[in-house]
Amino acid sequence: MCKSKEDNELRPEPFEILDINPQTDKEYIFRVKCDKEVKPGQFFQISLPKIGEAPISVSGIGDDYLEFTIRKVGKLTNETFDLKEGDDLFLRGPYGNHFPLEKFEGSDIVVVAGGTGVCAVNSLLEHFYDNFEKMGDVYFLTGFRNQECILYENALEKYDDKFTDTVYTLDNEKIQGFETGFVTECISHVPFDKLEDYHVVIVGPPPMMEAAFNNCAAQNVNEKNIWVSLERKMSCGIGKCGHCKIGDKYVCVDGPVFNYPEVKNLID
Amino acid sequence: MSFKVNYEKMDQIFNELKKDYKVYAPVRLKGQGRYSDTDVTRYKEIDSVSEIVYDEKSDFSPKEVIHPITQTLFYFTEHQFRESEVDDKELLIFARPCDINGFKRMDKIFLENGDFSDKYYKRMRDKVNFALMECQEGGWDSCFCVSMGSNETDDYSLGFRFNEDNLKIEVKDNDFLNFFENESEIDFSPEFVEENNTKVNIPEIDSEEILQQVYDLDMWEEYNDRCESCGACTASCVTCSCFTTRDVTYTENGKAGERRRNWASCLHEDFTEMAGGHSFRETPAERMRFRTLHKIYDYKERFGEDHMCVGCGRCTDACNELISFSSTINKLSEAVQNLKA
Numbered sequence: 001m002c003k004s005k006e007d008n009e010l011r012p013e014p015f016e017i018l019d020i021n022p023q024t025d026k027e028y029i030f031r032v033k034c035d036k037e038v039k040p041g042q043f044f045q046i047s048l049p050k051i052g053e054a055p056i057s058v059s060g061i062g063d064d065y066l067e068f069t070i071r072k073v074g075k076l077t078n079e080t081f082d083l084k085e086g087d088d089l090f091l092r093g094p095y096g097n098h099f100p101l102e103k104f105e106g107s108d109i110v111v112v113a114g115g116t117g118v119c120a121v122n123s124l125l126e127h128f129y130d131n132f133e134k135m136g137d138v139y140f141l142t143g144f145r146n147q148e149c150i151l152y153e154n155a156l157e158k159y160d161d162k163f164t165d166t167v168y169t170l171d172n173e174k175i176q177g178f179e180t181g182f183v184t185e186c187i188s189h190v191p192f193d194k195l196e197d198y199h200v201v202i203v204g205p206p207p208m209m210e211a212a213f214n215n216c217a218a219q220n221v222n223e224k225n226i227w228v229s230l231e232r233k234m235s236c237g238i239g240k241c242g243h244c245k246i247g248d249k250y251v252c253v254d255g256p257v258f259n260y261p262e263v264k265n266l267i268d
Numbered sequence: 269m270s271f272k273v274n275y276e277k278m279d280q281i282f283n284e285l286k287k288d289y290k291v292y293a294p295v296r297l298k299g300q301g302r303y304s305d306t307d308v309t310r311y312k313e314i315d316s317v318s319e320i321v322y323d324e325k326s327d328f329s330p331k332e333v334i335h336p337i338t339q340t341l342f343y344f345t346e347h348q349f350r351e352s353e354v355d356d357k358e359l360l361i362f363a364r365p366c367d368i369n370g371f372k373r374m375d376k377i378f379l380e381n382g383d384f385s386d387k388y389y390k391r392m393r394d395k396v397n398f399a400l401m402e403c404q405e406g407g408w409d410s411c412f413c414v415s416m417g418s419n420e421t422d423d424y425s426l427g428f429r430f431n432e433d434n435l436k437i438e439v440k441d442n443d444f445l446n447f448f449e450n451e452s453e454i455d456f457s458p459e460f461v462e463e464n465n466t467k468v469n470i471p472e473i474d475s476e477e478i479l480q481q482v483y484d485l486d487m488w489e490e491y492n493d494r495c496e497s498c499g500a501c502t503a504s505c506v507t508c509s510c511f512t513t514r515d516v517t518y519t520e521n522g523k524a525g526e527r528r529r530n531w532a533s534c535l536h537e538d539f540t541e542m543a544g545g546h547s548f549r550e551t552p553a554e555r556m557r558f559r560t561l562h563k564i565y566d567y568k569e570r571f572g573e574d575h576m577c578v579g580c581g582r583c584t585d586a587c588n589e590l591i592s593f594s595s596t597i598n599k600l601s602e603a604v605q606n607l608k609a
Contacts, residue, residue: 009384010341011349049344050525052515054543074543088347206546233542235513235532239382240389242510243532243539245562246548248569253382265476267483268540268548268558 009238012047014088018065023151026072027116028081029059032089034066039098040124041229041257044068045237047090052076055234057120057256058094069119069151095237096256099124099201099227108136108195112212114183114204118142118151120229120256121203125159132162136197139190143169143183143208165189184211192219202260203229213260226260270438270456271448278317278435281447286315289397290355292333293362294326295319301327302588311361320362322401322430325408329506329582330363331374334392335531337503341388341513342527349527354391362399362428365460366411366578369418370506371396373578376571377509388529397441400424400458407461410581412594415468418578420460427458468597470575471604473565481607482561487599488553494589495552499533501583501593502559507576510534534559560596 015032022028038061046068047053054076060067068089072081083089109128113121128138140163144150147170160166160177167186169179179186183204192198200221202212209228216226232244232251244251247266249258273281285291293314301308309321310328340352363371371393378389400421403411413419425441436456439445473479502508512532517525532539535555540548549555567576577593584592 008351008387010387011351014347047515049342049347049349049527050515050517050522053513053527071544077543231542232548233540235511236386238384238386240378240386240509241512241532242377242534243512245566247561248566250381265480267480268554 010092010236012045012053012090012092015066015091017083017085017087017089020083020085023069023153024148027069027119027151028072029067029069030080030083030089031060031062031065031067032091033064034091035064036066036094038066038094038123039101040127041098041120042094042096043237043256044091044093044095045234046070046076046080047092048076048079049090051079053235055095055237055252057229059119059122060126061123067123069116069122071116093237096252097254099229099257101127104128104199105131105134106136106197108138108198110139110187110190110192110195110198110200111141112183112187112200112202112204113140113142114208114212115144115149116151117204117208117229120231121201122152122155124201125155129159129162137164137195139163139165139167141167141169141183141186141190143171143181143186145171146173147175182208182211184208184215187212187215187219190219192221198225200226201228202226213264223260223264228258228260228263229256230258230263231256269445269448270436270454271451272434272436272454272456273448273451274434275317277451282315282317284447285360289358289360291360291362291399292330293320293399294322294324294330296321317435320401320430322428323404325364325411325580325582325585327582327585328504329370329580330361330367331370331506331509333359333361334371334396335374335378335389335509335511338528338530339388340526340528344515344525344527346523352388357395358397359392359395360397360399360425362401364401364403364580365421366413366416366418366580367506368398368400368421368423369574370578370580372423373507373567373574373576374509376567380571398424398426400427402427402429402458403461405461407464408581410466410584410592410594411461411464412466412468412579412581413461414464414579415466415470416575416577416579418574419462419464429456429458464579466581466594468579468594469601470564470597471601472608473604478604478607479565482600482604483557485600485603487603488557490553491556491591492551492553494591495535495556496589497535497537497552497555498588499535500586500588501591502533502535503531504582504586506580506582507563507578508533510539534562556591556596560593560600563593564597564600 019031043057059069235241239253309326378386427438429436563577
């Protein structure tokens with residue numbers, strides 16, 4: 001029997017927006033005042049009363065704040081873009097599991113993120129950045145469609161300064177600091193033959209993830225060392241509504257972070 | 269202890285019961301069926317035992333008593349969330365053995381899956397007492413409860429046999445004994461269906477390899493032509509519990525409204541559609557495969573013990589395209605046997 005919370009788990013609480021940081025026309029980082037204990041990989045159900053709710057992964061974790069990078073693609077997110085600093089965003093969570101930080105500690109790490117997938121791993125990257133001395137080598141590969149789609153430009157610079165190696169790509173454009181092509185093609189640049197105890201984190205749109213798995217296989221990456229974060233439709237976030245079920249897994253409660261062998265054979 | 273009472277006496281008992289209980293049972297709703305001049309049998313609160321349709325299988329299951337088609341979670345005024353309320357009375361629900369077993373399947377999802385139990389389900393479920401209704405011999409045409417092992421239950425407070433001019437009632441829950449104080453005892457306990465006309469063989473999907481091949485079977489393609497993605501099957505199912513949450517506003521200025529939970533169906537096109545438009549199961553065949561495997565494979569893989577489907581056969585009765593779920597299961601079983609041959 002699971003916990004029967006005295007209060008109602010579906011009741012959201014208001015949190016003050018401290019800062020809104022536009023990244024692109026369609027993606028803003030919302031920082032809210034919140035001191036809940038959250039681990040990289042977890043998500044919240046974000047809502048506005050009378051508009052609706054949506055699951056959004058935590059993209060930044062501070063002592064007294066959380067960040068959500070929200071893409072303007074739906075009813076709720078459209079309305080969220082009209083909010084100002086000082087307004088409230090309604091949250092419930094954190095939900096889901098998180099990246100296995102204890103397992104990652106001391107290991108070499110390869111993070112491959114495509115497009116907005118970088119939002120789901122940014123808090124993990126921040127963790128590696130802040131605890132770099134406890135980590136082995138850290139490789140970070142991320143790609144965006146074009147210049148207008150680049151997210152976390154400042155963070156990318158910061159990661160490039162500290163991490164062992166970074167590769168940033170744009171699908172078709174050529175600009176300083178970015179290679180041209182798909183990020184998944186750059187997996188071949190990672191010196192896997194020199195890494196022993198390592199973990200690979202892959203997050204992005206389904207076709208990008210598929211290409212990344214194939215390229216990892218070509219590099220003889222052990223599947224057990226691959227971790228993914230899945231994105232699915234959710235309407236409750238706590239294992240009841242059924243929308244995120246794949247096979248016998250519920251992404252909201254069993255994930256969103258999975259060890260690749262657990263999900264590689266799952267078909268939606 | 270068991271008793272025999274006539275209908276008039278039962279109504280007197282109902283009047284007493286109603287002080288503490290809301291009584292729900294399948295009733296006939298005249299002219300509200302799918303086609304013109306047809307009726308529908310579904311669950312409503314009743315005042316008299318004569319309202320109960322006992323000699324037919326209800327079109328809708330009793331799940332809607334505690335997990336209604338639409339329910340308000342919160343009321344909003346400005347930025348205040350006020351939780352919806354429910355009646356304090358206990359519930360007495362007239363149900364078949366398969367349906368009572370179906371509630372146990374819903375319990376797994378709402379009370380056990382994940383870290384939190386669902387308050388809206390639990391606050392109703394905690395009040396439920398079942399009044400078991402015996403089925404006719406063999407059940408009805410589309411029933412396959414015996415194959416699913418859900419033809420029997422001991423989870424009931426009262427067990428009813430409906431005769432034309434009297435009722436035989438087993439009182440299993442002592443809380444109800446006082447209602448039958450002056451009645452003389454008889455020897456009676458309800459009987460369960462022991463064999464259905466319709467039987468299913470559950471496919472033995474016992475390896476990852478077979479499961480992968482099951483996903484790719486040609487048999488699913490047929491449903492691209494036949495399934496209309498209407499969701500009548502999931503609406504009538506006693507174990508389908510999926511829902512979507514939506515906010516609605518009452519007024520033009522949008523300052524007052526509700527957060528509501530509405531039934532959702534995995535057969536609907538938008539069931540997996542995320543903001544931005546990406547969908548994970550785009551064809552009726554994929555959605556039918558998903559539903560079938562959930563009912564007779566995934567659920568048991570996750571929770572052990574039983575399959576999700578209780579064999580009530582309502583999905584078969586409800587389908588406009590005459591898709592029989594028992595035939596689907598048997599077809600899959602045969603296909604799996606062929607894969608293994």
